[in-house]
Amino acid sequence: MSEEHVPVIIVGGGLSGLTTALFLGLHGVEPLLIEKHPGTSVVMKARGQYPHTMEALRIAGVADRITAASPGGTGEFYMALAETLAGPVLKGIMTQGEMAMDHVSPEQWAMASQELTEQILAERAVELGARLSFSTELLSFTQDADGVTAVIRSTTTGAKRTVRADHLVGADGRHSRVRTALGVGTHGRGRLGEVFRVFFDADMSGPLAQLPGVAEGRRFALFHLLSPVPGVFYTTDVPGRYGYGRGLTREQPDFTGYTEEKCAQLVRYGIGMPDLPLTVVGSGKTTLVDEVADRFTVGRAHLVGDAAKVVLAPGGLGGNTAIMDGFYLAWKLAMVVKGQAGPRLLDSHDAERRPVSDMISQQQYANTVERLAPEFDDGSQVAQIPPVVQVFGYRYAGGAVVREPDDDGALLEDPTAPTGRPGSRAPYVPLRRQDGGATSTTALFGRAFVLLAGSDGAPWEVAAAQVAARLGIELPVHRIGGPDGLVDPAGTWEKAYGITPQGAVLVRPDRFVAWRSAGPQQASALERALRTVLDREEAH
Structure with missing residues (x-):
């Protein structure tokens, strides 16, 4: 059998696998994706993309394609809990009602089907350098200290080959062979x-x-x-x-x-x-099925999508979470593969994504009881959380962040009253460029770590350039409210992020706050924060 080397091999070509491949390509890593079926899905499955998912797809360069693939080219939808098709309607669920999220995001809903979404993701992944090998299955894999060795086979010719990879991503669905081989159980x-x-x-x-x-x-x-x-x-x-x-x-x-x-x-x-x-x-x-893997990472193997968790349909977060799994994992994999981060950065995949998956699992079971299976109401389901809090309010207090001493470790916060503390999603604040064009804090994120500095935070620009050079990473700086920076028309951004005009906030590529300094420039503190998050040894 011939042997080849790839930085990452992805097993499974559904939503999570394709998104992982796409974002690895976006971050400069060319993975190999294998899928046992001859192409992307042709079966009618899930549909719909929440605004937080559309933010990620905007970064990927496919948001407009996804919207165009939605019925009528719009994300508007009508959902209802009703006695019969003729009524009466007991509960309406609409983009203009409880599902409206334009107060916390610049993106709107899309309603593309999974079949069309997978096609779009696959096309974009190839554009960004990913190799997609359909009609190819995983036979086995082993891990050692330096990488993963996988044996794969063509389902059309039967030809086998060995692939050596730095990391393996299991995106192979509910009956994941990767998860089984890792000996990972499930709960739920x-x-x-x-x-x-x-x-x-x-x-x-x-x-x-x-x-x-x-x-x-x-x-x-x-x-x-x-x-x-x-x-x-x-x-x-x-x-x-x-x-x-x-x-x-x-x-x-x-x-x-x-x-x-x-x-x-x-x-x-x-x-x-x-x-x-x-x-x-x-x-x-x-x-x-309702089940979540007991671990999302074992050594150099990582689980995403239905391999990591299978949740019930009501609530629509199964497919969305699959896409977001790939988005959140890919930047970490890319930085480790490129030598910009240490291996323990990848331990945060389990620490961050598993608690969120447990929460979504519980929420969608409660939705299922209400909408699809009322006779399963035995009082064991959790209280329902507003969808906007589920998708924009979850936190990573225990992950790749510099946690503040007074952090209570809460999994959720109200995105309409953001704290800006590390581990929380970077709040959405509308901004304007110097030429008057509209933008936002959210539009600044996605490709690299970003440092946002206050109106009097010019010294941070010099400090960030020096730290980025020492670490060999990109670290763009955006000063908001200063004479040469972005304009904050409502004067709310510093409050939303919890800093003073002299302060700064470090935001990860996935739009989560990694660290902040409420006050004046501290270059040494910024470098320590990045070394902590990236698992980089202290400079001597």
Whole structure:
């Protein structure tokens, strides 16, 4: 067998694997991604991108493509918890309501399907230098102190080859061979049951007339229906084509072998339209699972996406978290591979992402009980947290940050009242350039560490240049509020970040605050902070 060397081998070509490959390419590392299937997914799966995900996709250079791939080229959607398709609506979930997030982000929602999103991610990953090898499976791998040796095989020719990599990323789904080989177990509620889904074509312009653009395919809609049985009705990328899922119940019938006519009857009964003319175009089962890996990193192997956690669908954070896993891991891998960071930086992948995954797992189970399986309400589910807090308010108090002495270690904070403390997401503050053009703090992040300095923080610019040169990293500085810097029209940025006009804040490439100095320039403190976060030895 021939042997080749790559910096990172990624096993799995779904959302998380493709995003990891894309962002590694963006950070100057060319990985090898292998996927046993012949291409990206062609099966109707999840859809929708939260604004925090769109921020990452903006950094990747694909946000506009994702929006264009959404129904009608817009992220607007309508979701409802209702007794029947005709009503009454018990709870509306809309971008203009509780899901509105433009007060904490410059990005809007998108509603692209997973099938189209994977295609876009794959194209961009290749543009950035990643190698994608489809119809290729992992047979085995071993680790040693210096790297990973993987044996892979072409599923079309049977040819085997050995790949030597500095690191391996397991993005190979719920039944992850990587996780199994690492001996990593899972925790959570496990397998809850199955939902039977049917795809069908029908003229729904009458029943959906109250929702402009939905029946014509210009707007996505989803109904969680409670009567006569729990179920889900939703639109697809094909105008006039819809999906229906029979909800989870403790006594779920066996729908195996249902004929097209029986599937049609199931749909008509479930949506409360007994005479609806429809044509069944597909059916199948979806297993509902809630499980999180006990560890996300073992040596030089790291888990992302469904290999790291499988969460229930209601809430829409499964696919979004898969994308964000790749975004958050890739910059760390790239800096370690390029020798800009020590190996312990990668230990923060588990410390940071696993608590968030546990939180999302619990939240989406609570959503499932409310929207899809009310008979599972046994009082054990957690209280629901507003979605904007889940995606913009989570913190990394125990990760690759310089934690402040009075940090209480809270996992969440209200993003509308940000603290700017290390481990928190860098607050979104609208800004203006000197030429009057609009920008924001969020637009400054994504490619490297960034130092934001206060209006009287000019000395930080010299200090940052010296520290960056000594460490061999990029460290752009943006002074906000000074005569030559960015303009803070509302005068809120220093308060939001918890500093004085002489202070500065160090922000990681993934938009999280790594360290801050409330007061005047301290070059030595800045260098110590970067060495701590990057696992770099102290200078002598």
